[in-house]
Amino acid sequence: MNLKPLGDRVVIKLVEAEEKTKSGIVLPSSAKEQPQMAEVVAIGADILNDEKKKDQIKVNDRVIFSKYAGTEVKIDGEEYTILKLNDILAVVE
Amino acid sequence: MNLKPLGDRVVIKLVEAEEKTKSGIVLPSSAKEQPQMAEVVAIGADILNDEKKKDQIKVNDRVIFSKYAGTEVKIDGEEYTILKLNDILAVVE
Amino acid sequence: MNLKPLGDRVVIKLVEAEEKTKSGIVLPSSAKEQPQMAEVVAIGADILNDEKKKDQIKVNDRVIFSKYAGTEVKIDGEEYTILKLNDILAVVE
Amino acid sequence: MNLKPLGDRVVIKLVEAEEKTKSGIVLPSSAKEQPQMAEVVAIGADILNDEKKKDQIKVNDRVIFSKYAGTEVKIDGEEYTILKLNDILAVVE
Amino acid sequence: MNLKPLGDRVVIKLVEAEEKTKSGIVLPSSAKEQPQMAEVVAIGADILNDEKKKDQIKVNDRVIFSKYAGTEVKIDGEEYTILKLNDILAVVE
Amino acid sequence: MNLKPLGDRVVIKLVEAEEKTKSGIVLPSSAKEQPQMAEVVAIGADILNDEKKKDQIKVNDRVIFSKYAGTEVKIDGEEYTILKLNDILAVVE
Amino acid sequence: MNLKPLGDRVVIKLVEAEEKTKSGIVLPSSAKEQPQMAEVVAIGADILNDEKKKDQIKVNDRVIFSKYAGTEVKIDGEEYTILKLNDILAVVE
Numbered sequence: 115m116n117l118k119p120l121g122d123r124v125v126i127k128l129v130e131a132e133e134k135t136k137s138g139i140v141l142p143s144s145a146k147e148q149p150q151m152a153e154v155v156a157i158g159a160d161i162l163n164d165e166k167k168k169d170q171i172k173v174n175d176r177v178i179f180s181k182y183a184g185t186e187v188k189i190d191g192e193e194y195t196i197l198k199l200n201d202i203l204a205v206v207e
Numbered sequence: 208m209n210l211k212p213l214g215d216r217v218v219i220k221l222v223e224a225e226e227k228t229k230s231g232i233v234l235p236s237s238a239k240e241q242p243q244m245a246e247v248v249a250i251g252a253d254i255l256n257d258e259k260k261k262d263q264i265k266v267n268d269r270v271i272f273s274k275y276a277g278t279e280v281k282i283d284g285e286e287y288t289i290l291k292l293n294d295i296l297a298v299v300e
Numbered sequence: 301m302n303l304k305p306l307g308d309r310v311v312i313k314l315v316e317a318e319e320k321t322k323s324g325i326v327l328p329s330s331a332k333e334q335p336q337m338a339e340v341v342a343i344g345a346d347i348l349n350d351e352k353k354k355d356q357i358k359v360n361d362r363v364i365f366s367k368y369a370g371t372e373v374k375i376d377g378e379e380y381t382i383l384k385l386n387d388i389l390a391v392v393e
Numbered sequence: 394m395n396l397k398p399l400g401d402r403v404v405i406k407l408v409e410a411e412e413k414t415k416s417g418i419v420l421p422s423s424a425k426e427q428p429q430m431a432e433v434v435a436i437g438a439d440i441l442n443d444e445k446k447k448d449q450i451k452v453n454d455r456v457i458f459s460k461y462a463g464t465e466v467k468i469d470g471e472e473y474t475i476l477k478l479n480d481i482l483a484v485v486e
Numbered sequence: 487m488n489l490k491p492l493g494d495r496v497v498i499k500l501v502e503a504e505e506k507t508k509s510g511i512v513l514p515s516s517a518k519e520q521p522q523m524a525e526v527v528a529i530g531a532d533i534l535n536d537e538k539k540k541d542q543i544k545v546n547d548r549v550i551f552s553k554y555a556g557t558e559v560k561i562d563g564e565e566y567t568i569l570k571l572n573d574i575l576a577v578v579e
Numbered sequence: 580m581n582l583k584p585l586g587d588r589v590v591i592k593l594v595e596a597e598e599k600t601k602s603g604i605v606l607p608s609s610a611k612e613q614p615q616m617a618e619v620v621a622i623g624a625d626i627l628n629d630e631k632k633k634d635q636i637k638v639n640d641r642v643i644f645s646k647y648a649g650t651e652v653k654i655d656g657e658e659y660t661i662l663k664l665n666d667i668l669a670v671v672e
Numbered sequence: 673m674n675l676k677p678l679g680d681r682v683v684i685k686l687v688e689a690e691e692k693t694k695s696g697i698v699l700p701s702s703a704k705e706q707p708q709m710a711e712v713v714a715i716g717a718d719i720l721n722d723e724k725k726k727d728q729i730k731v732n733d734r735v736i737f738s739k740y741a742g743t744e745v746k747i748d749g750e751e752y753t754i755l756k757l758n759d760i761l762a763v764v765e
Contacts, residue, residue, distance in 0.1 A: 116299070116300045117271070117297045117298075117299060117300075118297055118298045118299075118300055119296065119297045120263050120264065120292070120295050120296060120297055120298065121263070121292075121293065123296060123297065125297065149743045149744075149745055149754075159259070159262070159263055160259065163259065166717070166718065166721065169717070170678050170679070170717055171678065178675070178743075178745055178754065180743065185242045185271075185273065185296055186242075187242055187271055187296075187297075189299075196242075196271065196296045196297050199678070199679075200679065202678050203677065203678060203681060203743055203745075203754045204675045204676055204677045204678055204681065204683065204745075204754050205675075205676045205678065206674070206675060206676075206747075207674045207675075207676055209392070209393045210364070210390045210391075210392060210393075211390055211391045211392075211393055212389065212390045213356050213357065213363075213385070213388050213389060213390055213391065214356070214385075214386065216389060216390065218390065252352075252355070252356055253352065256352070278335045278364075278366065278389055279335075280335055280364055280389075280390075282392075289335075289364065289389045289390050302485070302486045303457070303483045303484075303485060303486075304483055304484045304485075304486055305482065305483045306449050306450065306478070306481050306482060306483055306484065307449070307478075307479065309482060309483065311483065345445075345448070345449055346445065349445070371428045371457075371459065371482055372428075373428055373457055373482075373483075375485075382428075382457065382482045382483050395578070395579045396550070396576045396577075396578060396579075397576055397577045397578075397579055398575065398576045399542050399543065399571070399574055399575060399576055399577065400542070400571075400572065402575060402576065404576065438538070438541070438542055439538065442538070464521045464550075464552065464575055465521075466521055466550055466575075466576075468578075475521075475550065475575045475576050488671070488672045489643070489669045489670075489671060489672075490669055490670045490671075490672055491668065491669045492635050492636065492664070492667055492668060492669055492670065493635070493664075493665065495668060495669065497669065531631075531634070531635055532631065535631070557614045557643075557645065557668055558614075559614055559643055559668075559669075561671075568614075568643065568668045568669050581764070581765045582736070582762045582763075582764060582765075583762055583763045583764075583765055584761065584762045585728050585729065585757070585760055585761060585762055585763065586728070586757075586758065588761060588762065590762065624724075624727070624728055625724065628724070650707045650736075650738065650761055651707075652707055652736055652761075652762075654764075661707075661736065661761045661762050
């Protein structure tokens with residue numbers, strides 16, 4: 115079963131803590147609007163059809179996003195977040 | 208009797224709990240803005256006439272939407288929600 | 301005496317309760333923003349002159365609208381509501 | 394002495410109560426945002442120069458408008474209200 | 487020394503009370519947002535260069551404006567108000 | 580060392596009190612949003628490249644601006660304010 | 673490991689205090705919205721592809737930005753801030 119995000123939305127999946135530690139990224143827990151790291155799972159049609167946006171993000175990219183952005187959904191035991199492309203701050207390379 | 212949504216609105220019908228469980232989707236009850244799953248019943252003319260929007264959603268699609276979006280109406284004993292396309296987060300495939 | 305709504309406004313008249321019951325529509329009285337059913341009495345010039353909007357609604361249509369939308373006026377003993385087209389959620393067919 | 398409203402503004406003059414009663418219009422005094430009836434005295438240049446707007450309203454028209462819209466001014470003992478065209482709900486014919 | 491208003495701003499000078507009385511205009515002191523009468527002293531370049539706006543107002547015009555609009559400045563003992571054209575309600579002729 | 584303002588921003592430097600007094604401008608200290616006088620130090624590229632804006636302000640102009648607009652910075656012992664062109668009310672000539 | 677900012681965002685790195693002192697810039701600690709100095713580390717694609725914006729800022733530029741703008745992230749022990757170009761006030765030359 116898949117989630118196809120509508121409009122300029124993206125579906126992402128949180129990266130586990132141990133994995134995050136290995137990557138060297140630490141996100142400050144005291145920050146008011148805590149950013150988090152996730153992996154891109156699906157990209158909405160409005161992004162894929164936009165010449166300027168489609169090259170900025172692709173499935174499997176690691177991204178930093180604001181903690182309070184988007185909506186959480188659990189499917190087949192896995193938790194996902196659906197959010198707008200504009201709520202993704204950066205891609206980690 | 209039918210509901211024809213105006214503008215870029217969509218009429219949806221909530222998916223029953225038992226059916227939702229079989230589908231494997233669990234929506235967290237503690238989330239502040241609880242998303243829900245529903246089936247698309249009717250689509251407004253502004254969506255059907257928009258080249259970019261008309262392919263993103265169709266009648267009978269299963270969709271995830273924000274709990275507080277839209278307005279509830281009961282017709283012939285059935286409950287429906289009328290909401291804007293933009294309040295639908297994703298289609299479940 | 302007639303009311304000619306300005307801009308993209310519509311004049312509607314509430315449908316009586318007994319008539320509403322026969323129609324099979326029940327609007328939940330506990331909802332925060334209670335939708336109501338009404339009949340379209342007059343349509344503003346901006347709607348009639350808009351190719352996309354003029355086919356979505358016509359005089360005598362039954363419509364669902366948000367309770368708090370619009371302004372109520374009483375003319376010759378009849379109560380009317382003047383509201384924007386965008387505050388009408390759906391046409392009942 | 395005259396008032397020439399700027400932009401898309403209109404100058405109106407309240408219709409007296411006795412006259413209002415004869416006209417058959419009664420505006421509910423309990424409504425939160427009480428609409429009122431008035432006569433159009435002057436129309437701003439932006440309306441007169443707009444093909445779509447200039448036919449919707451003319452001097453001497455009776456109009457319904459929101460009570461809290463606009464600014465009141467007294468000139469030569471007469472009270473006027475200066476408001477935006479968009480705050481006029483309907484013309485009474 | 488002169489004030490050259492930037493953008494779509496206008497510099498105005500309040501009309502004295504005695505002069506106001508002679509003119510026959512009385513502005514209600516109990517109104518929440520008290521309008522006032524003033525004389526136009528200088529007009530910003532964006533207004534003078536706009537075909538639609540430049541004919542609506544000129545230096546020495548008497549105007550009605552909202553009391554809380556704009557910023558007051560005192561130059562060489564004279565008080566002026568700098569405000570946006572949109573905060574001027576009407577010209578008194 | 581110089582400050583190059585980004586976008587439609589301007590860098591200004593407050594005019595000293597004694598100098599202000601000589602100029603004859605007095606800004607009321609009781610006003611809620613106290614305007615102030617300053618000298619233009621640098622102008623952002625978006626203003627210099629805009630045909631309509633570039634003639635309205637130049638380096639060394641004396642300007643009136645809202646006290647709470649912009650951000651203060653101290654460089655080499657001198658205090659500057661960085662603000663948007665739109666927060667400058669008028670040029671003093 | 674690198675951060676590639678999305679849209680019109682920029683990644684910056686705070687300039688150390690001792691270095692800041694040598695540069696002669698002092699930012700007032702009592703200001704309500706404390707500006708800070710930083711070095712540009714990466715620039716988003718929307719800025720690099722915009723003819724007007726791409727010449728206003730480049731990697732290694734020293735910039736002044738609002739303290740509360742953007743989101744802080746720590747990567748490999750280094751702290752970065754991801755913010756919108758519009759939150760950068762000026763380049764220090």
